Structures are given as structure tokens and as C-alpha cells.
Amino acid sequence: MIFTASFFAAAIVAGTPLLFATLGEILTEKSGNLNLGVEGMMMMGAVMGFMVGLKTNSPILALLAAAIAGALGALIYAFLTVTLRANQVVAGLTLTIFGTGFASFVGQGLVGEITTPKIRQFFAPVEVPLLSQIPGIGQVLFKQDPFVYLGYFLAVFLGIYMYRTSKGLNLTAVGENPAAADVASISVSLYKYVHILLGGALCGLGGAYLSLVYVPAWQENITAGRGWIAVALVIFATWNPYKALFGAYLFGGLDIIGFRIQGSDLIVNQYLINMLPYLVTILVLVTISFRKSKENSPPAGLGVPYFREER
Amino acid sequence: MRIIKKPEVGTKDIIRIRTISILCALVTSGLFILILNNNPFEVFAGMVDGAFGTPHRIRSTLIKAIPLVITSLGISIAFRMKFWNIGGEGQILMGAYAATLFYRQFPDLGRPVMLMAMFVAAMIGGGLWALIPAFFRAKWRTNETIVTLMMNYVALIWITYLQYSAWKDPAAMGFPKIEPYGLNAQLPRLLGIHIGWVIALGLIVIMYFFMNHSKKGYEIAVLGESENTALYAGINVPKTIMTAVFLSGALCGLTGFVQATGVSGSLSVNLTMGVGFTAIITSWLSNLRVPVILIVSILFAALVQGASYIQVAFGIPAAASTILQSLILFFVLGSEFFLRYQFSFKK
Numbered sequence: 001m002i003f004t005a006s007f008f009a010a011a012i013v014a015g016t017p018l019l020f021a022t023l024g025e026i027l028t029e030k031s032g033n034l035n036l037g038v039e040g041m042m043m044m045g046a047v048m049g050f051m052v053g054l055k056t057n058s059p060i061l062a063l064l065a066a067a068i069a070g071a072l073g074a075l076i077y078a079f080l081t082v083t084l085r086a087n088q089v090v091a092g093l094t095l096t097i098f099g100t101g102f103a104s105f106v107g108q109g110l111v112g113e114i115t116t117p118k119i120r121q122f123f124a125p126v127e128v129p130l131l132s133q134i135p136g137i138g139q140v141l142f143k144q145d146p147f148v149y150l151g152y153f154l155a156v157f158l159g160i161y162m163y164r165t166s167k168g169l170n171l172t173a174v175g176e177n178p179a180a181a182d183v184a185s186i187s188v189s190l191y192k193y194v195h196i197l198l199g200g201a202l203c204g205l206g207g208a209y210l211s212l213v214y215v216p217a218w219q220e221n222i223t224a225g226r227g228w229i230a231v232a233l234v235i236f237a238t239w240n241p242y243k244a245l246f247g248a249y250l251f252g253g254l255d256i257i258g259f260r261i262q263g264s265d266l267i268v269n270q271y272l273i274n275m276l277p278y279l280v281t282i283l284v285l286v287t288i289s290f291r292k293s294k295e296n297s298p299p300a301g302l303g304v305p306y307f308r309e310e311r
Numbered sequence: 312m313r314i315i316k317k318p319e320v321g322t323k324d325i326i327r328i329r330t331i332s333i334l335c336a337l338v339t340s341g342l343f344i345l346i347l348n349n350n351p352f353e354v355f356a357g358m359v360d361g362a363f364g365t366p367h368r369i370r371s372t373l374i375k376a377i378p379l380v381i382t383s384l385g386i387s388i389a390f391r392m393k394f395w396n397i398g399g400e401g402q403i404l405m406g407a408y409a410a411t412l413f414y415r416q417f418p419d420l421g422r423p424v425m426l427m428a429m430f431v432a433a434m435i436g437g438g439l440w441a442l443i444p445a446f447f448r449a450k451w452r453t454n455e456t457i458v459t460l461m462m463n464y465v466a467l468i469w470i471t472y473l474q475y476s477a478w479k480d481p482a483a484m485g486f487p488k489i490e491p492y493g494l495n496a497q498l499p500r501l502l503g504i505h506i507g508w509v510i511a512l513g514l515i516v517i518m519y520f521f522m523n524h525s526k527k528g529y530e531i532a533v534l535g536e537s538e539n540t541a542l543y544a545g546i547n548v549p550k551t552i553m554t555a556v557f558l559s560g561a562l563c564g565l566t567g568f569v570q571a572t573g574v575s576g577s578l579s580v581n582l583t584m585g586v587g588f589t590a591i592i593t594s595w596l597s598n599l600r601v602p603v604i605l606i607v608s609i610l611f612a613a614l615v616q617g618a619s620y621i622q623v624a625f626g627i628p629a630a631a632s633t634i635l636q637s638l639i640l641f642f643v644l645g646s647e648f649f650l651r652y653q654f655s656f657k658k
Contacts (some may be wrong), residue, residue: 001602029339036456038313054539075333076641079645080641080645083645084645084648085651085652086645086647087644089395089456090409090591090640090644091644092639093395093591094592094637094641094644095398095637097588097591097592097633097636097637097640098637098638098641100633101630101631101632101633101634101636101637102630104628104630104633105628105630105631105633105634108628152374185617225460225461225464228457228461229459229461231456231457232454232457234458234459235454240315261334262340269472271468271469271472271476272470274545275464275465275468275469278461278462278464278465278468279461279465280462281457281461282457282458282462282465285447285453285457286451286453286458287453289451289452289453289454290448290451290453293349304493307314
């Protein structure tokens with residue numbers, strides 16, 4: 001048996017870094033900016049969170065450092081693309097290269113270090129009273145570490161924010177039609193900056209989950225392409241935070257299925273299993289592009305710099 | 312004060328603004344080095360010395376520049392069309408794989424025939440690998456950025472499988488590596504460097520004419536500017552996308568051939584050295600202009616070579632070169648604003 005409760009619980013854990021990054025990128029893309037620097041911002045968050053955690057022994061400071069690192073990466077991107085109207089694709093790619101270099105630079109002395117006992121204890125799984133007793137799903141959903149609960153909360157919170165608040169609707173307007181939003185006296189640049197930075201902070205937290213909780217030690221190339229899978233998950237989730245929850249855990253499951261199959265009697269090529277998340281990402285993207293529909297399409301202003309004088 | 316569009320930009324302006332932005336990147340990284348308690352001038356001098364200080368170091372720099380030139384040429388074809396091919400790494404590996412596959416099928420061919428055949432095989436391997444995302448993009452507008460990137464991982468895992476399992480050399484005493492090529496599949500040397508440099512220079516000439524003076528090159532440029540214009544001009548858009556991306560991948564595949572037969576002497580997972588990503592930076596910095604790619608690639612190779620030197624001399628991690636490379640691109644990207652816009656203080 002592979003698909004046991006422990007498998008689903010582990011899939012949620014493996015999907016949590018993806019969830020944070022996907023939610024971050026949804027916020028960014030909703031403002032009309034395609035930031036391909038997710039992988040880089042995750043790297044920056046992973047290394048800064050880990051280092052600060054190691055130095056200060058404080059989980060809160062570690063998380064804060066990770067969020068700030070991700071946001072600072074996003075700030076470089078935002079300044080280039082919003083203020084200076086640089087090409088978004090190239091700016092994002094450069095941010096990924098920068099973040100990867102930054103992490104391996106800072107992380108050089110950290111290779112092989114593991115997180116402190118205090119931090120490990122802080123992020124140990126906690127059973128939610130009552131809810132964890134629900135048969136079947138209780139042990140899967142509600143016997144997790146605090147970071148996972150934060151993920152649930154964030155997805156719901158962002159869903160309400162985007163669909164139920166005026167600020168969230170303004171955000172949609174900025175991403176869909178910045179010129180119209182501008183006429184309606186919504187500050188386009190401000191909205192873009194705020195959401196790109198928040199998005200970066202979430203990506204940083206996603207990276208920190210890997211280095212602080214998931215691994216929990218420092219290793220080179222710790223994100224291993226998860227940032228890119230998150231970019232694809234945004235399309236998979238059709239820019240919807242609730243669907244992101246589902247997509248991230250699904251891909252978390254794909255990520256760990258290899259270990260599970262190894263322990264079972266099934267004989268499947270290990271390397272083929274390792275390819276699965278990437279192959280499925282390609283498959284998902286192709287299928288989605290194949291069945292184009294109105295609600296599946298990206299914000300209309302995605303990738304196009306807004307310049308009031310050209311309106 | 313308002314921002315207005317500049318009417319015309321001269322080459323002088325471009326060079327001036329680029330130079331300023333590279334200087335800014337150097338100053339920023341200099342400050343960074345200062346924070347690390349090193350003298351930036353000594354470190355930069357060390358980098359130059361490490362890259363060009365002795366004939367041996369110059370050769371090492373040039374050997375690093377060769378794959379960068381070829382891959383940048385390949386990447387720039389796709390970028391010219393605004394097809395974001397970031398799958399260079401995978402295409403390099405699959406090129407080397409196709410060449411090695413041929414070698415293993417016909418191991419006894421003479422050297423010239425063998426190398427020629429591997430050359431062609433590598434181009435086909437890299438080209439076909441790139442053709443997959445190109446097909447999806449041409450047919451259903453599937454986002455090529457993510458697909459090309461995902462295919463890097465697929466290629467990497469495939470080569471890992473070959474190296475650690477299917478093609479593992481039994482003579483290597485358990486060490487995971489693929490059997491090295493015989494002498495008939497090794498690039499000859501000319502002036503102390505494998506002849507990959509001749510291939511790179513030849514490609515620069517060919518690509519210069521292809522991009523600037525051929526019908527296909529022109530169609531690619533038009534399509535990059537505007538798909539509507541391309542349609543209006545009667546350009547077959549899907550066909551142009553697929554041809555251009557095949558060529559882009561074929562050149563990356565060629566890098567795989569050159570690295571495998573000229574440097575590592577066998578197929579290996581470490582073949583690419585990140586060139587597929589560095590080439591993104593170099594081709595953008597070159598403004599996708601073919602002759603400039605040569606200069607930028609040599610400078611970037613010097614940066615990598617110099618960084619491995621300062622790692623030994625100053626204990627600064629070699630990743631410093633990646634940071635410096637991306638800083639340069641950040642500043643250049645930002646500076647493009649000043650090429651396109653200017654401030655006007657008139658009301």
C-alpha cells in the first residue's frame with residue numbers, strides 16, 4: 001500500500017514550499033507582473049532563514065529574515081520592471097540566477113550544518129484538538145507543523161482578500177487593465193510594488209520551509225527547481241489561491257512518491273519516478289493551453305509594462 | 312517633470328550607457344567585497360590576473376569561452392523571436408547524448424568521419440529536444456519558458472540514469488562514469504586549444520549572415536517584433552517558430568558535442584557547467600547582436616576563470632562570479648530605460 005494516510009500527510013508537507021511560492025507568484029501575477037525569479041527568491045529566503053536561525057536560535061527571526069530576503073529580491077525585480085519598465089522575463093530570469101548565486105555564496109560555510117534543536121522543536125508537528133480526531137482526514141490535515149497551518153490560513157486569507165475586498169478587486173483591475181485602473185485613481189505602481197514584494201516574501205518563506213523544516217539542513221541547490229514548478233502551478237491553479245492549495249499538495253505527492261515506491265514491491269525505474277514532477281508539469285501546461293477558456297486565462301495585462309504617457 | 316520617449320538612439324549612446332551600467336555593477340560588487348573585508352581593487356586585479364595572467368590561464372579562459380559563444384548564438388536566435396528558450400542546459404546534454412549514442416553504435420569509424428557524424432548527431436539531438444516545446448508553443452501557445460526549463464531537469468535525470476546505471480563504465484571500479492571516448496572521438500588541438508574555437512568563430516560568421524542577411528533571419532526578427540506584422544507579411548508563423556527553435560537547440564546541442572569531445576572526453580552530467588544559463592545573460596548583454604556575443608562571452612569566461620582564481624587566492628566563494636554576472640545584467644537592464652526614455656522638465 002502506497003496511498004496511506006501517512007503518504008497524504010507527507011504530500012502536504014512536501015507541497016507546502018510549493019504552496020507558499022505559488023501563492024506569492026499569484027499575488028505578483030495578479031498585479032500584471034510575471035516574475036520568473038521565484039526560484040531565486042526561494043533560494044534567498046532558504047539561505048537567509050537558515051543562517052539567521054542558526055545564528056540567533058530564534059524561529060521567528062529566521063522566518064522574518066527569510067521573508068525579508070525574498071522581498072528584497074522582489075524589490076530589485078520591481079524596481080527594474082515597474083519603475084524602469086525593463087523586460088519582465090529577462091529581469092526575472094536574472095533574479096533567479098542572482099538568487100542561486102547568492103545562496104551558494106552565503107551558504108558555502110553552511111553546507112552540512114543542521115538546524116538547532118529549538119527550531120526543530122518549534123516546527124514539530126502539533127495535533128489540533130478535535131479536528132485531528134476526524135476519521136480519515138484528521139490525521140492527514142491536522143497533525144502537521146505550524147508552517148503547514150500557516151499555509152492553509154494564507155491560501156484562504158488570500159482568497160478572501162482577492163475576491164471579497166475592495167483592495168483585492170483593485171488589484172485585479174491593475175492586472176487586467178492598468179490604464180482603466182489608473183483612470184479610476186488606483187495607484188498602479190503602488191499596487192504593483194506592494195504585491196510583488198509580498199509575493200517575494202512568500203517565496204522567501206517557501207524556501208525557508210525547505211531549509212528549516214523539510215530537509216532541515218543546508219545543502220547546495222536546495223530548491224531543486226521547485227520555484228519553476230510553482231510558476232507552472234500558478235497556471236495550473238488558474239490564478240486562484242484555493243486551487244493553488246490543491247495543486248501544491250498534488251505536486252508534493254509527486255515529489256515523494258519515489259521514496260514510497262522504493263519501499264514497496266512495485267518495480268519502477270527510480271529515475272523515471274524522479275522525472276515525474278517535471279513531466280507532469282509539462283503535461284499540465286500543455287493540457288491547459290490546449291483547452292483555453294476565459295477563466296483559465298492570465299490577467300490581460302500580464303507581462304506588459306504600464307506607461308501612463310503611452311495610454 | 313515627466314518622462315517622455317526618446318526619438319532616436321545612436322550606437323554611441325548605447326555604448327556610453329552600457330559602460331556606465333557595467334561600472335555601476337563593478338562598484339556595487341566592490342562594496343560587497345569591502346564588506347567581506349577584502350580590498351576590492353586587489354580582488355579585481357586578482358580576477359584579471361587569474362583570467363589573463365599567464366598563457367595557460369588565457370587558454371583556460373578561452374576554453375571556457377567556447378561553449379559560451381556557441382550557446383549564446385543558439386539562445387539569441389530564439390530570444391530574437393521572443394521565444395524564451397531557457398532550456399539550453401538540457402539541449403546541451405541531449406546534443407552530447409545523441410553524439411555519444413552514435414559513438415557507441417559505430418565505435419570504430421575513423422576520426423574525421425566520426426567527429427563529423429557526432430557533430431551532426433549532436434545538432435539533431437539538441438534541435439529535436441528544443442523542437443518539443445517549440446511545437447507546443449506553435450500549436451497551442453503553451454508557455455515555453457517553463458516547458459524548456461522543465462525539460463532541463465528531464466534531460467539531466469536521463470543523463471544521470473545513463474551515467475549511474477545503464478551506461479556505467481564497468482572498468483571504472485564502481486565509480487559512476489561513462490566510458491571515455493577513444494582517440495577517434497576526441498577533438499584535435501590547434502594552437503594549444505581544442506578546435507572548438509575554430510567551430511565557434513566559423514559559427515559567428517555564419518550566424519552573422521543568417522541573422523542579418525537571410526530571409527529566414529529577417530522573418531525571425533519580424534516575428535519577434537510583432538506576430539501580427541508577421542502574419543500580415545505572409546510569414547508562416549508556426550513553421551518559423553519551429554525552424555528557429557530547432558536551430559537554437561541545434562547550436563546548444565553542438566556545445567554538448569564540443570564539450571564532450573573537446574573537454575570532458577565522455578558524456579557526463581557535469582558537462583554543461585551552467586553555460587545554458589550564463590548564455591541567457593551574455594546574449595541579452597550583447598543585445599542579441601552576433602559579433603558582440605564573441606566579446607561578451609570572452610569577458611564572462613574571464614569572470615568565471617578569474618573567480619575560481621580568487622577563490623584560492625582570497626577565499627571568496629566562486630559563486631561571487633555568478634553574483635557579479637547577474638549584477639551586471641541587473642544594471643544593464645535598468646539602464647535600458649535611459650536609452651528609451653528621457654526626463655523632460657517642460658510643462
